Amino acid sequence: MTNADSARPDGTSSALATSPRPAWQHSATELSLRFAAGTLTPVHALQSIADRLAAVNPLLNAVISERLADAALEAEASTARWRAGMPLSAFDGVPLTVKDNIPVQGLPCTWGSRLYAGYRPERDELAVERLRAAGMIVIGKTNVPEFTLQGYTDNLVFGATVNPWDRAMTPGGSSGGAVACVAAGIGPVAIGTDGGGSIRRPCSHTGLVGFKPGEGTVPREQGLPEILPGMEVIGPITRTVADAAAVLRLLSGGSLPGDSLPGGRLPAPPCTNIEHPKLVQPAPLRIVYWPEFDGDPVDPAIAASVNEVADMLAGLNHLVDTRNGPAILRDFNSQAWPVISQTGLAATLQATFGAALDDTAMTPALQAMATAGRALSAIDLFNAHALVRRMKAELSACFATADLLLLPSAAALPWPATHSHPDTIAGLPVGPRGHAVFTAFVNAAGLPAINLPARPDRTGMPIGFQLVGPPGAESLLLGLAAQYEAAHPWAHRWPAL
Structure with missing residues (x-):
């Protein structure tokens, strides 16, 4: 499948009204423009996406619960608002999916765990609440690994999700179901969480845009317990930069740090002119490129592709x-991340279940992680946080002479779907986080980052890279991303399903 339209830098198309493509292939921005023009309705868009879900979800196992009947009623209400010239936002009527660790009222929120298999929240998390207030339509929840603590997507409740580009392989994790949906056309938008790379790495494996906001940009309320306090943020997963920017503004409450634009908010209804703010392309920037962390292998295809991005x-x-990544980032990965994640899981289980916890309901990998967390001391956790403080100081010094960082998003190409991690990268043995060395430091430092598609490997498997900014650089990242997308577009690429 190909996109015959010529994409504009803002992600829109020059031939929307006569587009031969089905509605499920349109970006959220394209859908919005067609809703405004009256050439497509939210009802018809939802039906196209629902048909696509029915056709491909059995192949992918990406959506684990649906609400299509309620969504149809919401699409009818959205259609009426557009016809009256009173949409709730530019994205009124645009369908989306929600990751299974983000509560949606009335839908299962299993967290990929048998311990939460019966949980149905009574309230939306704030992020979902904001998108629904903008008229966006939740169609279902997407699959995750157990407690969203692994870099693939498989669990004892729903089984494995596979990569639309190669169904023998994983889409990554923990937002694996979310990226599989957007890559396959089950909605133009998904929201996921990123606590150690869980948006950016899966997006790199599936050819998508994934934005990890900086600390505090997207507030979290009414959610599940925090396993990674202050590190796990909610962000958008989309096919275009324009869509990611618009959804991020809705999630953040209307504007972004450093945003000189009006935030994408509509004038007070009734309105007939729906404007999509253009992303400002940046002046020449100082970009520091870290192609590797000394001692951590990177797949040669990824290294070659991201080198091309630098050029x-x-x-x-x-x-x-081009420089070597600071040694303290490897120290963080080996010394601080295991302590933070293991103690976080152990503390969360203790606070939630106490003596009633049934370890046998968990996989052996998560049992081992929880056991390791219980064995760690307060001193261990103190030392881990002290290392994070030193790392933040080094990163701050780096940003004194650089505007942004460029890195690969993942060190490995996708691996078999039911394996938790690749055993080797570039012929060298690696541990469970060998593929994930480039991402978690961003979360611990509270920095914003975006994954963008690079040139795929020789088989067509997607490869991604990330841009990382200092605190408050969300708009700068989006501006550079839009400039790169205009010069090297990717949204026309679709997996064969």
């Missing part, structure tokens, strides 16, 4: 300076 950014008149 492309230089070709867009940015100053790209």
Whole structure:
């Protein structure tokens, strides 16, 4: 399948009204423009996406619960608002999916665990509440690994989710169901969580845009317990930068740190002119490129593709300076991350279940993680946080002479779908987080970051890279991402399903 339309830098198309593509292939921005023009309704868009879900979800196991009947009623109400010239937002009527660790009223919220298999929240988490207030339509929940603590997507409740680009392989995790949906056309938007790379790495494995907001940009309320306090954020997963920017503004409450734009909010109804704010392309930037962390292997196809990105950014008149990643980032991965994640799981289980906890309901990997967490001391956790403080100081010093960082998003290409991690990368043995070395430090430092597609490997398997900014750089990241997308578009690529 190909996109015959010519994409504009803002993610819209020059031939929306006569597009031969089915509605499920449209971006959220395209749907919005067609709703405004009256050439498509939310009812018809939802039906197209529902038909796509029925056709491909059995192949992927990405959506684990649906609400299509309620969604149909909401699409009818949205259609009426558009016809009256009173949409709730530019994305009124746009369907989306929600990751299974983000509460949606009345839908299962299993967290990929048998311990939560019967949980149905009575309230939406704030992020869902905000998107629904903008008229967006939740169609279902997406699959995750157990407690969203692994880099693939499989669990004892629903089984494995597979990658639309190669169904023998994983889409990554923990937002694996979310990315599989967007990559396959089950909605143009998904929201996921990123606590150690769980949006960026899966997006890199499926050819998507994934935004990890900085600390505090998207507030969290009415959610599940925090396993990674302050590190796990909610962000958008989309096919285009314009869609990611618009959804991120809705999630953040209307504007972004450093945002000089009006935030994408509509004038007070009734309104007939729906404007999609253009992303401002940045002046030449100083970009530090870390192709690897010394001692951590990177798949050669990923290294070659991200090297090309560095050259492309230089070709867009940015100053790209290639350096080795600081040694403290490897120290964080080996010394601090295990302590933070293991104690976080153990503390969450203790606070939620206490003596009633049934360890046998968990997989051996999560049992081992919880046991390790219980054996750690307060001193261990103190030392881990002290290392994080030192790492933040080094990163702050780096940003004194650089505007943004460029890194691979993942060190490995996708691996078999039921395996928790690749055993080797570039012929060298690696542990469970060997594929994930480039992402978790961003969460611990509270920084914003975006994954974007790079050139796929020789088989067509997607490869991604990430741009990381200092606190408050959300708009700068989106501006550079839009500039890169305009020069090297990707949204026309679809997996064969």
